[in-house]
Amino acid sequence: MTESGLTVTGPIETGLIESGPAKPVTRRLFFALWPDDATRNALNRTGKWLHQHWGGRCMRADTLHITLVFLGDLPAAQIDALLQGVQDIPIGAFELKLDQVGHWSHNRIGWLGLSQPSPALESLVQTLRDQLRALDIPFDARPHTPHITLLRKALGGAALECLPVNWMIDGFVLVASNLQADGAHYDVLRTWRLTT
Numbered sequence: 001m002t003e004s005g006l007t008v009t010g011p012i013e014t015g016l017i018e019s020g021p022a023k024p025v026t027r028r029l030f031f032a033l034w035p036d037d038a039t040r041n042a043l044n045r046t047g048k049w050l051h052q053h054w055g056g057r058c059m060r061a062d063t064l065h066i067t068l069v070f071l072g073d074l075p076a077a078q079i080d081a082l083l084q085g086v087q088d089i090p091i092g093a094f095e096l097k098l099d100q101v102g103h104w105s106h107n108r109i110g111w112l113g114l115s116q117p118s119p120a121l122e123s124l125v126q127t128l129r130d131q132l133r134a135l136d137i138p139f140d141a142r143p144h145t146p147h148i149t150l151l152r153k154a155l156g157g158a159a160l161e162c163l164p165v166n167w168m169i170d171g172f173v174l175v176a177s178n179l180q181a182d183g184a185h186y187d188v189l190r191t192w193r194l195t196t
């Protein structure tokens, strides 16, 4: 009961805005294979061809890549440790033959990938994961499914044979993703080499 005779049943207004603890600044990061211009053009042509069959939204050419390891939101304070700590990987350059298109109904992605596993790619992903564990950097540790997202919100349809795209891989990059109204925009933060 208050002096005015009113019963206060809820919390008393303090006039202060509840802000809670400050959230750390983060960046959404992933390691990827990033195509040279000729490969990017070939991938983009495949995307446009696939779009004619399966519809949806074609990914912009400047976004085309293969994710190696997805980190998600990493506190900005850890990014220097990541940039300094990850090392070139001594497995030498190798070629990827991207020869299979497919559609996932759970996320409506139309993709280009590999009909045969690539031991060199698997070794690259494994070594990168080992390096991240040693640096104590968390990542999405689910099994790696190498693919290039060509279409989003695609309907899919009959199975298709595509013209293969051969991509010579001699390095990998760390990418920051900025989600905007027209889709994701990517900044390449650093490149590492596959040394011999």
Ligand code: 2AM
Pocket: 030, 066, 067, 070, 109, 140, 148, 149, 177
């Ligand atoms: P996607 O193209 O199949 O969506 C940036 O989001 C990149 O990281 C995309 O290549 C995306 O794959 C990939 N990725 C992998 N795991 C992810 C996850 N858990 N959440 C969002 N993107 C993920």
